[in-house]
Amino acid sequence: PPSHIPQHQQPGLVSPKKLPRIPNTPHRASSDAFWSREFIDDWNDEHSPKKILFPDATKSKTTTAKKTTSSSKPPSTTTTTSKPPSKTALAASAREAKKSFAAAKHALAESFLAELDETITAGQLSALAASTGGIKLNWTNKLNTTAGRANWKRETVRTKAAADPTSSASVTTTTKHHASIELAEKVIDDEHRLLNVIAHEFCHLANFMISGVTTNPHGKEFKVWAARCSRAFGESRGIEVTTKHSYDIDFKYAWTCVDCGMEFKRHSRSIDPKRHRCGACKSELRQTKPVPRVAKDGGKQGPSEYQVFMKEQMAVVRGENPGSPQKEIMRLVAGRW
Ligand SMILES: [Zn+2]
Ligand SMILES: [Zn+2]
Structure with missing residues (x-):
């Protein structure tokens, strides 16, 4: 296949089955209220059943536990304890780190890809892709739940030598390799992750272009490339290429169950604590990232x-x-x- 679709999937909310229908409003199309956005929102809110949320497939706790040695994230971003002063300071420094990463990531990605190719395949991948402009790195906003994707296509071109167009011996066949790696803007948010994603996708390209394997994306040939990358860059760059795309995705928003502590993470503000409840214990949810500003006198107390x-x-x-x-x-x- 021309492209490899990584297997990392992240199920989102589980929709409650067979929701009772929201009744129509009592208004006709001729009335103003029928067209009032505000009224419709109120109506829908009032008549919607409370949604139950179910736990996410990726649990930050388990993923980070496995990567304690290599993770460069501050530990507090994945814990749910709240210590306001240190959290604020950490949030500020995390913001700074993100900013400088965003400024450096493009150059970092290009240079690491070149380094990988030089070290692991003696420059073969870039040589094979040279006629199509080399391996392209495309940063995209479209990937949400996977960090990267390797795309590859082979094009066979037959050319006749100008000197003797009638001779079949003069026909030469060349193969063009179109290779690119897509990188998820929203998912890749630090250097460690970026380098690991590139190494993983690099292995897919090597698997396609050098090993000629196009069927089994994480098969034994892939594992050989993965082991080479991990050996060459494990110590120096924290690279560990596995057959899983188990990246710890940093979501912008998080809600935590007030009772059992289950955390629900999203890229957008798609959870409304007034309407959604914890799927594990059905208790209330409270937004924990970013921490909402609450009046000191305990607006949350009831x-x-x-x-x-x-x-x-x-x-x-x-x-x-x-x-x-x-x-x-x-x-x-x-x-x-
Ligand atoms: Zn893969
Ligand atoms: Zn709960």
């Missing part, structure tokens, strides 16, 4: 006075105004406060 008032009064006002839309009821209740 519903505010206002919330309690709203809850009580909603029932009263609803009784007094049967058939009134939710939005109207909320307006009336808010007016009483």
Whole structure:
């Protein structure tokens, strides 16, 4: 196959089965409320069942435990204990580290790829790909749950020598190798990971282009390349090429169960603690990354006075105004406060 699809998969949320349908709003298309984004959002929120979240496939704790010697991440980014002062300081220095990594990563990737090729194959890969411009490194935003991907395609070109176009002996066949490695912008966030991803994908290219193996991506030939890379760059660069794509993905957002401590990580703010609950124990979730700014007087300790008032009064006002839309009821209740 022209490209290799890595096997690292990361299942996301497990959708609850057979959700009850959200009922239609009482409004017709001719009314303003029918088209009101705000009203529809409120309506949907009110009528949506609470979602249950299930644990992620990648658990940062297990992955980091295996890589304690080589991981360059500060340990606190994967633990769930909260010590505000040190955490803030760490977050700041982690931000700095990310910035400088982002500035250096392109050059770093190019030079390490060249070093790998020189050391492991005596420059064969870049020589084979030279006629198509060499091995290309493409940074992409499209890969979310995998850190890298190796792409390879062979093109056979027949050319007749100009001197004697009639002779079959003068036909020469050349093979062009189109080789590239895709690197995930969102997933590769430090040097250690970058180098390991490149080494892994480099092994795939060597497997395709030198060993000629196109069927079994992590087979015995791959393992030979992997072992060579690990031996050559293990000590000096922390390289360990395995047959798994077990990168510890750094997600931008995290929520933690207040009860069992299960952590849910996402690239976007796709979890809403008001609507989602822990899949392991069904307790509430609290955002833990980035830590939301909360008032010192413990806004988390329970519903505010206002919330309690709203809850009580909603029932009263609803009784007094049967058939009134939710939005109207909320307006009336808010007016009483
Ligand atoms: Zn692979
Ligand atoms: Zn839980």
